[in-house]
Amino acid sequence: MVKVGIVGLGFMGMTHFRAWQKISIAQVAAICEARPLPEDGDLSKIANNPGAGDGLKIDYNQTQIVKSVDELLRIENLDIIDICLPTGAHKDVAIQSLRAGKNVVCEKPMARTMAQAQEMERVAAECKKILMPAQCVRFWPEWAYLKRLIDDGRYGKVVAARFRRVSEAPGWGISSFLKGQESGGALYDLHVHDLDYVLYCFGMPQAVYARGATLVSGATDHVIANYIYQGGPVVTVEGSWAMAKGFGFNAGFSVCFEKATLEMDVSRGMDALKLYEPGVPALVIRPEGDDGYVGELRHIAEAVDKGVQPTVVTVQDGVNSLRVCEAEEQSIKTGEIVSI
Numbered sequence: 001m002v003k004v005g006i007v008g009l010g011f012m013g014m015t016h017f018r019a020w021q022k023i024s025i026a027q028v029a030a031i032c033e034a035r036p037l038p039e040d041g042d043l044s045k046i047a048n049n050p051g052a053g054d055g056l057k058i059d060y061n062q063t064q065i066v067k068s069v070d071e072l073l074r075i076e077n078l079d080i081i082d083i084c085l086p087t088g089a090h091k092d093v094a095i096q097s098l099r100a101g102k103n104v105v106c107e108k109p110m111a112r113t114m115a116q117a118q119e120m121e122r123v124a125a126e127c128k129k130i131l132m133p134a135q136c137v138r139f140w141p142e143w144a145y146l147k148r149l150i151d152d153g154r155y156g157k158v159v160a161a162r163f164r165r166v167s168e169a170p171g172w173g174i175s176s177f178l179k180g181q182e183s184g185g186a187l188y189d190l191h192v193h194d195l196d197y198v199l200y201c202f203g204m205p206q207a208v209y210a211r212g213a214t215l216v217s218g219a220t221d222h223v224i225a226n227y228i229y230q231g232g233p234v235v236t237v238e239g240s241w242a243m244a245k246g247f248g249f250n251a252g253f254s255v256c257f258e259k260a261t262l263e264m265d266v267s268r269g270m271d272a273l274k275l276y277e278p279g280v281p282a283l284v285i286r287p288e289g290d291d292g293y294v295g296e297l298r299h300i301a302e303a304v305d306k307g308v309q310p311t312v313v314t315v316q317d318g319v320n321s322l323r324v325c326e327a328e329e330q331s332i333k334t335g336e337i338v339s340i
Contacts, residue, residue, distance in 0.1 A: 001025060001027050002301045002304050004078065005072050006030070007083050009033040009043070009046070013033075014043055015084075016297065017056060023301055025301055026298075028063050043057065043058065073096065079103060080301070087112050087183055087189065090120075091111045094106050098129050098131060099123065104130065105297065108192055112184060124315055130304060131318075132300045134297075135313045135318070139295025141288065142287055143253075150255075160233055161236075162238075162254045165191065165193055165239050166243050166247075167243055167250070168246070178217045180214075187220035187223050187325060188219075191239025203229075204320060205227040206228050207327075208327045209225070210225040210226070216242065220328075220332060221242045223238070223332070252264040260276060261276040273287070299313070324340060
């Protein structure tokens with residue numbers, strides 16, 4: 001059994017806690033949380049995390065609660081430290097955990113800057129431990145289905161692809177999310193999902209051109225980025241925290257292959273993913289599989305259990321996503337195409 005210690009029980013920490021419960025080879029053996037937790041373990045009683053704790057309960061007989069990372073790392077049987085803290089805390093906690101002999105899965109973005117991520121990568125290599133960024137979109141069934149179509153070429157090459165992930169400003173963690181210097185705004189915290197997925201599908205672009213706007217965080221809260229692939233597809237990604245309150249959240253993609261178009265729109269519910277082929281009625285695709293949170297955490301649990309490195313997402317992928325984030329930020333500031 002792979003033993004897990006979660007650091008931070010905010011919205012994402014609770015999301016990960018829920019996901020770990022669906023992974024048979026893993027157990028959340030410890031949680032590090034500075035705030036007092038409910039005596040009965042009912043996480044729905046924790047404020048400022050709308051819906052995150054509904055139906056979740058900690059069994060204190062199975063899960064040890066500590067208030068500091070130092071205490072957590074003194075628990076000898078932990079195999080994985082799951083970092084669900086604000087971005088600014090990722091580097092120090094990850095490095096401390098790696099040097100304590102623990103494997104680490106770290107919420108995205110892996111760090112606030114590429115230089116910080118590279119330092120984390122170096123320490124992971126020195127300690128011979130896994131450091132995996134939690135890029136859940138690679139594991140989400142609909143996005144995984146698209147990747148299979150790209151890889152097997154059944155509909156030819158990708159001609160053009162557009163990805164979109166837009167929402168109103170986050171209603172949780174606002175003390176960190178809405179301080180743009182700490183979080184990077186939507187560019188680093190939300191848009192990075194689809195940026196990372198583009199790299200997964202098409203590799204590193206030769207250059208990027210981006211435009212952005214600031215609304216809620218003081219950093220880039222709405223971004224449209226064009227990725228330049230010489231001789232490759234036309235790729236555009238839009239990310240936003242600038243939608244008006246009440247809009248909620250929307251995500252999806254439109255990918256034009258030579259012989260078909262695959263479109264994803266989460267607002268369509270069970271009919272979110274549709275395949276369009278010439279002369280054929282649109283086909284609703286419903287890929288099987290767990291959600292992306294379960295998928296990513298199962299991936300690192302299996303890697304730790306087998307003593308191998310993750311393959312679907314690696315520490316280098318986390319560094320590369322920040323490399324492109326910084327290039328986009330530079331493009332937004334200068335109005336120029338930025339080579340990568």
